[in-house]
């Protein structure tokens with residue numbers, strides 16, 4: 557029964573993911589409502605072409621009208637959102653420390669799921685949007701901050717809905733916000749965007765003190781790792797003078813703007829869903 561429910565939440569996630577694709581694609585460009593069409597031939601898509609993940613697989617990643625390749629962003633965001641919904645489902649069973657899903661009052665499970673699904677849906681959209689446009693839209697990050705603050709006041713007990721968080725948990729968000737905001741201010745926006753500061757505020761509210769700091773450390777480590785890998789890869793590409801190298805690799809330099817939100821969000825996911833703790837990792841190395 558648990559596996560059956562979990563599958564339903566995964567499928568629900570892919571449907572929400574398909575809506576997030578529309579938000580990412582149309583935000584600030586065109587109205588969110590209106591039928592979806594092929595960006596290449598403009599043909600309006602039928603319901604058979606709008607089934608999350610499956611349509612992409614059945615059509616082998618091509619438009620049925622003009623055979624133009626469909627962006628892999630669509631199935632990737634759908635699967636990612638499905639996995640996130642699945643993770644929230646198991647997170648809540650763990651969060652309320654119950655052995656069976658039925659021990660959580662339905663109204664509590666439902667409202668908690670609604671808050672967390674919205675929080676993570678927004679994070680998926682911010683992740684992809686920042687990757688493409690290197691900007692975090694306020695319309696996505698402000699609701700994320702508000703819902704994360706609501707989650708912070710959410711009780712861990714299945715008997716009551718709200719409880720007051722510790723001051724440490726309450727203030728780690730504003731502290732991380734000030735840190736990122738000062739990086740943004742003193743570097744005149746070249747090291748960090750102001751959007752990253754707003755994202756960090758919500759991260760702190762969502763994760764609390766310990767996991768907030770942990771996610772913060774993890775994001776920097778992963779970000780530094782990826783930046784070094786890209787730089788190393790670029791120097792290899794330059795040494796061989798390859799003309800076949802992808803254009804984006806040729807343009808990477810120490811000063812190039814690498815979007816930071818995806819790293820913050822990966823760090824948040826590792827801390828939130830996997831309880832990954834940067835300080836435990838540090839103590840492993842005996843530092």
Ligand SMILES: [Zn+2]
Pocket residue numbers: 594595596597598599619620621622623624
């Ligand atoms: Zn087409």
